[in-house]
Amino acid sequence: MYVGQAIRRREDERFLRGRGRFVEDITLDQPIAHAAFVRSPHAHAAVTHVDTAQAAAMPGVLAVLTGADWTAAGHGEAEGVWPVKDMSGADSRTAYRPLICVDGVVRCVGEIVAMVVAEDRHQALDAAEAIEVAYEEKPANTITAGALDPDIPLVHPAFGTNEVMVTEHGLKEETEAALANAHHVTEVVVPTNRVTAASMEPRAYLGHYDRVNDRYTVWTTNQAPHIVRRYFTKSLHIPEHKLRVIAPDVGGGFGMKLYHYPEEGLVLWGAIVCDRPVRWVGTRSECLLGDTHARDHHTVGRMGFDENGKILGVKFETLAAFGAYESQWQASITNAYHFTMLSLAYDIPAIHTQVRAVYTNATPVDAYRGAGRPEAVYQVERMIENGAQEMGIDPLELRARNLIPPEKFPYQTALGITYDSGDPPVLMGKIKALADYDALRAEQARLRAEGQWMGIGISAFFDMAGAGPVKMMNDLGAKVGCYDVASVRVHPDGRITVFAGSHSHGQGHETTWSQIAADRLGCDIDHIDLVEGDTDRVPMGIGTWGSRSLSTAGMAVYTAADRVVAKAKRMAAHMMECAPEDLDLADGEFTVKGTDRKLSFAAVANASYHSGDRPSDLEIGLEETSFFDPADCTYPSAIHLCVVLVDPETCAVTLRNYWAVDDVGTVINPMVLHGQVHGGLVQGIGQALMEECAYDAESGQYLSGTFMDYAIPHAEDVPSFGLDAHFTRALGNPLGAKGAGESGTIGAPACICNGVIDALWHLGVRQITQPMTPKKIWRAIEDAKRTQH
Amino acid sequence: MKPARFRYLRAASVNDALQALAENPDAQILAGGQSLIAMMNLRLVKPACLIDINRISNIGYIDEDGDGVAIGALARHNDVKHSPLIRERCPLLTEAYESIAHHTVRNRGTLGGNLCHADPSSETPAVMVATGATLMLQSLRGQREVGAEDFFLGTYETARRQDEMLTEIRLPGRRTDGWAFAEISNRHGDFAIAVIATTLRIEDGRCEAARVVASGVGEHAARLEPAEEALIGGPIDDARLDAAAAAAAGAVDPHSDSHADAAYRRDAIAALTRRTVRRAAARCD
Numbered sequence A: 001m002y003v004g005q006a007i008r009r010r011e012d013e014r015f016l017r018g019r020g021r022f023v024e025d026i027t028l029d030q031p032i033a034h035a036a037f038v039r040s041p042h043a044h045a046a047v048t049h050v051d052t053a054q055a056a057a058m059p060g061v062l063a064v065l066t067g068a069d070w071t072a073a074g075h076g077e078a079e080g081v082w083p084v085k086d087m088s089g090a091d092s093r094t095a096y097r098p099l100i101c102v103d104g105v106v107r108c109v110g111e112i113v114a115m116v117v118a119e120d121r122h123q124a125l126d127a128a129e130a131i132e133v134a135y136e137e138k139p140a141n142t143i144t145a146g147a148l149d150p151d152i153p154l155v156h157p158a159f160g161t162n163e164v165m166v167t168e169h170g171l172k173e174e175t176e177a178a179l180a181n182a183h184h185v186t187e188v189v190v191p192t193n194r195v196t197a198a199s200m201e202p203r204a205y206l207g208h209y210d211r212v213n214d215r216y217t218v219w220t221t222n223q224a225p226h227i228v229r230r231y232f233t234k235s236l237h238i239p240e241h242k243l244r245v246i247a248p249d250v251g252g253g254f255g256m257k258l259y260h261y262p263e264e265g266l267v268l269w270g271a272i273v274c275d276r277p278v279r280w281v282g283t284r285s286e287c288l289l290g291d292t293h294a295r296d297h298h299t300v301g302r303m304g305f306d307e308n309g310k311i312l313g314v315k316f317e318t319l320a321a322f323g324a325y326e327s328q329w330q331a332s333i334t335n336a337y338h339f340t341m342l343s344l345a346y347d348i349p350a351i352h353t354q355v356r357a358v359y360t361n362a363t364p365v366d367a368y369r370g371a372g373r374p375e376a377v378y379q380v381e382r383m384i385e386n387g388a389q390e391m392g393i394d395p396l397e398l399r400a401r402n403l404i405p406p407e408k409f410p411y412q413t414a415l416g417i418t419y420d421s422g423d424p425p426v427l428m429g430k431i432k433a434l435a436d437y438d439a440l441r442a443e444q445a446r447l448r449a450e451g452q453w454m455g456i457g458i459s460a461f462f463d464m465a466g467a468g469p470v471k472m473m474n475d476l477g478a479k480v481g482c483y484d485v486a487s488v489r490v491h492p493d494g495r496i497t498v499f500a501g502s503h504s505h506g507q508g509h510e511t512t513w514s515q516i517a518a519d520r521l522g523c524d525i526d527h528i529d530l531v532e533g534d535t536d537r538v539p540m541g542i543g544t545w546g547s548r549s550l551s552t553a554g555m556a557v558y559t560a561a562d563r564v565v566a567k568a569k570r571m572a573a574h575m576m577e578c579a580p581e582d583l584d585l586a587d588g589e590f591t592v593k594g595t596d597r598k599l600s601f602a603a604v605a606n607a608s609y610h611s612g613d614r615p616s617d618l619e620i621g622l623e624e625t626s627f628f629d630p631a632d633c634t635y636p637s638a639i640h641l642c643v644v645l646v647d648p649e650t651c652a653v654t655l656r657n658y659w660a661v662d663d664v665g666t667v668i669n670p671m672v673l674h675g676q677v678h679g680g681l682v683q684g685i686g687q688a689l690m691e692e693c694a695y696d697a698e699s700g701q702y703l704s705g706t707f708m709d710y711a712i713p714h715a716e717d718v719p720s721f722g723l724d725a726h727f728t729r730a731l732g733n734p735l736g737a738k739g740a741g742e743s744g745t746i747g748a749p750a751c752i753c754n755g756v757i758d759a760l761w762h763l764g765v766r767q768i769t770q771p772m773t774p775k776k777i778w779r780a781i782e783d784a785k786r787t788q789h
Numbered sequence B: 001m002k003p004a005r006f007r008y009l010r011a012a013s014v015n016d017a018l019q020a021l022a023e024n025p026d027a028q029i030l031a032g033g034q035s036l037i038a039m040m041n042l043r044l045v046k047p048a049c050l051i052d053i054n055r056i057s058n059i060g061y062i063d064e065d066g067d068g069v070a071i072g073a074l075a076r077h078n079d080v081k082h083s084p085l086i087r088e089r090c091p092l093l094t095e096a097y098e099s100i101a102h103h104t105v106r107n108r109g110t111l112g113g114n115l116c117h118a119d120p121s122s123e124t125p126a127v128m129v130a131t132g133a134t135l136m137l138q139s140l141r142g143q144r145e146v147g148a149e150d151f152f153l154g155t156y157e158t159a160r161r162q163d164e165m166l167t168e169i170r171l172p173g174r175r176t177d178g179w180a181f182a183e184i185s186n187r188h189g190d191f192a193i194a195v196i197a198t199t200l201r202i203e204d205g206r207c208e209a210a211r212v213v214a215s216g217v218g219e220h221a222a223r224l225e226p227a228e229e230a231l232i233g234g235p236i237d238d239a240r241l242d243a244a245a246a247a248a249a250g251a252v253d254p255h256s257d258s259h260a261d262a263a264y265r266r267d268a269i270a271a272l273t274r275r276t277v278r279r280a281a282a283r284c285d
């Protein structure tokens, strides 16, 4: 059995030796030209004039293109894949992100106004600098909390409001009643900070048009190449069968690389216009500005408790930033991934949530690792922490009293979602032991007496992973079917190629998909190759996002492999003159049960392609494809616990310990699981302590355009993690696997913030907006001092 | 290539570099490139010409200089950080290096380039001022010495003239001084939000001399004289610590930016003053 083994990642040798093949590494017969972009320096402005004459005459320049050219060519814009209606039933006020400014107004810093294509990158950049754009600045707003206030500038005046849509979910009356009758009500205002994925590889695209065969090719840093074809049907009006999309090695995606970014469409346009392949590789600054941002909620919440700390109801009102335009998947976050998960790991009888999506003059917001669930966990867990502190109940004990007990599974939340399996009390018991919780509380008391500020943070939650089923996701708004696809091709020599519609950009599918296939096919893992990320080779795919690949594409691999085995057994049975049911397949050989008669898998494969002696109703060949539509989402769960120390003089936070106990169902490869949890935790720690896409409130200027200004954690900023696991089987797929990509980012921000609040509660601090930099903690303490006096 | 077009000259000797500087008034010296190249890539600076000094031999030294140390223009951050001579004779600088940049940046970046760059939140200028270092500037016109206190004039602004090259940094001997460095940044290794470098001399339990130097809270590293005055003339006791911390906070006029606001920076200066003075006093021989 390969499944369950910590097999070393088969892809790592290539990456560690610098032999990965990324978009920037692609070479072609024709010399590749380069694109450079002129971007708006203003958060909101009318573009009154664009003068390209000087740039067009510069050395090496092949084309200078503007929005006017785009419109003249009849091109369009990419549609969203997850349109959602307002609760009134009306369509939401959607303005999709344009590929290039076409209506004479730029609505956020970084919006593309013109493109230069030149022989080399240097020439393209020089020419881009020579383009003169005249702007007339307009008032801008980048602040989510105030987006609907009177007198706030409108991002899209045609709508008459900055509101994209309002949605409500849950039990309104029951929640009001629960709060009215509660023994204690906690109220907290919790803004979730705006962050971005900051993937190691910046976004990059290469477009090519083959005029002879009338075929287009795009190499792209994308997580879902087949969906890219769909975007192009609307942006450049290219039929899906004419476009080949290749996502080669990609260095990190985190949801951020799911979209039809302006540069992706524009390089192919440039290639068509110039009859030359055109490439763009983003700089870090372009990416920190232009990659989709994430989170950016402003939430007011109220939670009611009975006298024992049992949660009776919780109510949320959230403003959720969309940025200047609606990015293609953004509506899925507020409307499929946020409200659904607000019950976390708790048995809460009444929940009601209202979300108003708003436009601001800022970079569009979309999915980033966790997408909606980190916000949900943060919002709920902050209420629970403050409630426990206010009621004088130990925060872990109060949580334990509210966990969903195992006998309630499958558990339907107050929001109508049903968790198939899980056992939160076991997770709580494990983390309590792992962290030696009681000793930590004793240490905290001792340190506090010495004037040291130590805090213990906790968060407990469920994730919704593994989208679909198709129908359920359609019902939540998806226009793309949330299944996935795999083909298992056995070659005549018995070696195997697996084609999967998922895409690995760090997840290690070459290892884990091969582990699954090798077990099903009873073969050596080294006899399997995996192909992903090429629409001409893989039949179809919905891609890798939302911790879905294992329970969709991975299950398609499983299913297709089983079909291959079933067919091969019929051929083998014919050759061995027995019944297919009498055959076992292991170690590359068919054996007749209870005998020593054997036939190699390779011989059967060869016969499947080349022998005329076969059952009359058996088709030639040995290749099967599965379009796998899961029976349910998966619901991984976890509990996190951390220890923070806050320096009383400088207010700097040290994250001293971090523990996590995960239930991700069946584990394919524990090392890959740990890698996923570690990486997610570090990103969650970044959100809690240092990461922020900041805008100047007055000018709308973007302040986080370099890694000097946008801080991501270094290895030395995080402790060594203490991980444990507990397994309950997922019921929606045959392997019982739940998906593990997002647990870290989902749980860490809430956990760490609760730890800091716990450290400072005795000083009167009740809430600190993340990232909790020293200045914010200092300010919170100063404010608390002032209100107490 | 991301920077704007520039000419590239490689100097084989200091004299070569000085010649090139004199002939190209729009040239800049390229040392480790850890500040300059980043700014060129962002096209924040567009020098017409770079004079690369990396191939000049024998200017990366760290040598004894009387009871002090002489550091050549090309001494890399990491060489300085790990130098036993500097640890012995200017441990304040060694301690400051715990907070400066990251391994890869330090491998390439130079102390000389760092000082010429004169970032207002850089740590090294504070150490230079606190220890009373001297900077040697050379041009075809000759050589001059500038005390660290007179070298830093503003944000990215120094007393160095366009045709001058910084050729050597001279650190005086430590004698009996106590020393301590402390900073606050949002992430370890980043540019500082606030820095204090302190040196003290205590004789017979009485503070005889003190330097309390701040960085990150003004246009350049500067002594906080009211804090120094609060320390001199008696024992370093709680009353003096409190007075110095308050005086330090009062002596700075910090700015607000996305990393920290002015009020926090001022409070941080008080905390760092207290912390460094306490530690420096304990280290007085």
Ligand SMILES: Cc1cc2nc3c(=O)[nH]c(=O)nc-3n(C[C@H](O)[C@H](O)[C@H](O)COP(=O)(O)OP(=O)(O)OC[C@H]3O[C@@H](n4cnc5c(N)ncnc54)[C@H](O)[C@@H]3O)c2cc1C
Pocket: B028, B029, B030, B031, B032, B033, B034, B035, B036, B037, B038, B073, B099, B100, B101, B102, B105, B108, B109, B110, B111, B112, B113, B114, B115, B116, B117, B119, B121, B122, B123, B124, B160, B164, B165, B166, B167, B189, B190, B191, B192
């Ligand atoms: C990620 C990162 C983090 C950093 N963190 C810190 C930090 O925490 N603290 C800190 O202080 N610095 C930090 N730095 C900056 C670093 O210290 C640089 O090395 C230093 O500022 C410049 O030294 P250099 O040799 O690289 O000089 P260059 O970048 O080559 O030059 C800098 C400037 O000095 C001039 N110059 C260089 N040498 C001479 C000379 N001999 N004579 C005259 N002019 C000269 C150049 O013309 C240029 O204007 C960081 C840099 C990076 C990239």
